[in-house]
Amino acid sequence: MWTMTRKVTAWAGWIWFAGLIMLSSGVFNLLSGIYAVGARDVGVVEVGTQILLLDVNSWGWVHIVVGALLILVALCLIAGQAWARIAAVVVVGLNMMTQFVYLPLTPWWSIVVIALDMVVLWALIVHGEEAEKVS
Template structure:
């Protein structure tokens, strides 16, 4: 039976909004650094040595970061479509961070952990923001 009561757990979704803004801005900065870097990364695979162009992934991080930042700001309104969009973007960011793991392992691990907490907040307590903003 649904209730209209808003609990203190709504703070987790607001934390998720701030985290999305922060992660998005860091992705934008990391993307810009990678785009303007002429560095190529060597990675060993099962089939041999691969050369990875860092600037290509920079564009991915830049665009994804800009969209994540925007969605983070809009998430404070509590609209259900924004929460669904945020969940999809966080999953995409998780994939991008797993791909970037060989290049920036510590940063990727931190962002992956933060993304998991954001997913938990959005999925478990997301509906409370809608009630709080109504």
Template sequence: MSQRVTGWVGWVWFCAFALLTIGLFNVISGLIAVFNDDKVLGWSGTQGAFVLDISTWGWVHLALGALLTLTGFALFGAAGWARIVAVVLVVINLVWQFVWLPVTPWWSLASIVLGGFVLWALTVHGDEVERAVS
């Protein structure tokens, strides 16, 4: 029995665009942080004060953004592996954005909301893209 492709396949194309957007903004945010000499003073109740170098966080943003962007392009090609990689990367990005929330609250919230839509669309309607292309 062949399953038909529905209009929901458009959500997966939206996911590809959203991944490109999230990835490119992470790359931009990462580049800004990498070239920033600022340090952040943090406080841990058990460990005391610590100094965090923003450029270290920038490298993680940069790498994660590059991977998200490449995966977004792969989703346009309806690659099955891209859906799995996208789900894993979006979950990592969601956790990362929660950690980064105090530094960039508005972008982190936007990224978390977009990531939620991406997860929903890829897990519910992701297989329709492969059927639509083949």
């Protein structure tokens, strides 16, 4: 019987890394969103000579939705679903945008999440074909 072997490099582990980072980011988004919805606070941030008011309750719901999407897509990515790689790029990009808007309220946390999201995007885009060979 003729069998064709595929050579898979260690770079396939980056997809697992991306999935696990997405999963943990989704859990943190979900938890912080639940807290923000329950807190009913308004964030007040001074930007230069202007004051920025951010409704934390509304952004809590955004974080809950994005967190749930991150968890769902991360689980599918780890399971080896081919479509999940493209969905992960979209959801991680969406997470980066929400963290950018939330930057005035939680600057250090948002910067860390944006940096991790950039690494996840790199792993998904550059090494995504390796994951398809494993599946």
